[in-house]
Amino acid sequence: MAGKAEKKSNTRSRIISYVMNNENTSKVEISKNLNISMPTVLSNVNELMESGVLVETGEYASTGGRKAKSIGINPSYRYAMGIVITANHVGMTLVNMRSEIEKTDRVRMKFSPETSYCGELSILVKKFLEDMEEPEKLLGIGISIPGIISQEQHLVVKSHALKIENYSLSFLEQSFSCPVYFENDANAAMMAEDIHQYRNAIYLSLNNTLGGAFCIDGKLFSGQNQKAGEFGHMILVPGGRKCYCGKKGCADAYCAASALTDGKYESLELFMEALSEGNTKAQKKWADYLDNLAILISNLRMAYDMDIILGGEVGGYLADHMLALGEKVMEYNGFDRDIRYLKNCTYRKEASAVGAAKHFFSEFIKNI
Incomplete structure (x- = not known):
């Protein structure tokens, strides 16, 4: 039976x-x-x-x-929430069973390893969910963190962005009354995509820091030490710009969104506005950025021969610049006759939150 x-x-x-x-x-x-x-x-x-x-x-x-x-x-049968933790902000997103975003909010809140941060986050989440008519339909909260996550040990092994190492996730988990799941930000963004469409793919998360993820045969691949996909810390320019990790010439220093804003623009949106208005300095910086990104893409394609999904904040804008990027990629890759393996991300801004939330739908389906 x-x-x-x-x-x-x-x-x-x-x-x-x-x-x-x-x-x-x-x-x-x-x-x-x-x-x-x-x-x-x-x-x-x-x-x-x-x-x-x-x-x-x-x-x-x-x-x-x-x-x-x-x-x-039925989109309203169950819901899940996704939280994105960064060094200076918290993003909150409510997702329905169709993976549609019902509600989203972003609050400036500096990360702290102190337990007081967990309490503040709990208050933020309660306020965010207070207008939810049927709170019992919430399956859980998925939390995206920019760092190496150990699911077994339940800790953040290391996060340069948050300046923490061997950080226990227990206090954060206990701050909520529903099930909690933690995932690396780039892995979570990959999870937001349709794994039935991308059975084998690489996800480039082009945010203020550059992250990456592998999907092999429809499953995330983390590597022996949960470090697979750390494309941001591959050396792109030997002896080049200093990266926040301490090394010089990392891809992150050239291909993250911060390489475009670089202290001169408060946000990527403002940089892209300057670019669209024909600002010559912005145009030069953009051309250099695409050139560096094209080298990284070409190297990844040569190494893994997979679809490459362009995500993160920059990925959201790249949909309008694929021709220029494609031309540069072709200059560095003489083995592919086209760039149809380059894909635009599904979610422009809330990818990591949606992906972390979708974990609970997967678990729900398994146990139905």
Whole structure:
């Protein structure tokens, strides 16, 4: 009996996962694409609709017989929250079952390893969620942190950005009354993407610091010491600019968003405004930035031969500059005839928050 129940649970999980990654589908499509018999699909889909997990979203065009009903995930069935912790800010995002952002806010709050920070963060979260009509629908809170996370030891092994080492996450976890999950910021951003679309991919998180993540066969790859994807600290220019990690010439010093703002602009948005207005200094800096980014991209493509997703704050703007970037990448890579392996990120600003939150949807689906 246990085996039968487990098999049914696995079938349900596969169906829900498929529906979540296909905005509108039908029972016929589910049966065909998941190779599940139609009677099994009908039984499971009907039960999931009765419980409210799935809903009818409309009708397909008639092919002569009765119109097939399109079905989709019920976005309000459950929610999850994502928090992004940086050195000077806290970002909070509420996500529904369709991975749609219901609400988001960003508050200036300097990180501190003291327990008082945990209390302040707890107050911020309570205020953020106070207008949630059904708080029992919150599955948990995913927290994104710029650093190397040890899930087993439950600590931040090292974070240059937050200036902490071997920092226990226990106090932070205990600040909330619901389940909490911690993840590296770049890994979380990768998780925000559709892993069914990107089975094998690299994520470049081009924020104020440069992070990276691997997705291999639909799963995050962390490496032996949870350091896989630390592309920001690959040497790009030997003996070059000093990086915040202490080394010289790191990719972070040339390809992070901070390489563009560089103390002259309060935000990347202001830099991009200057660029669009034709500011010559901004144009020169942008051209140099794209050149350095093209070298990094070419090296990663040569090493891993995967799709490369351009994310983070800069990644959000690159969608309008792909031609210029592509031309530079082609100059450094004579093995690819096009740059279709370069992909734009799905979420321009809240990727890490969404990805950390989506962890709870994955767990929910596994155990349904």
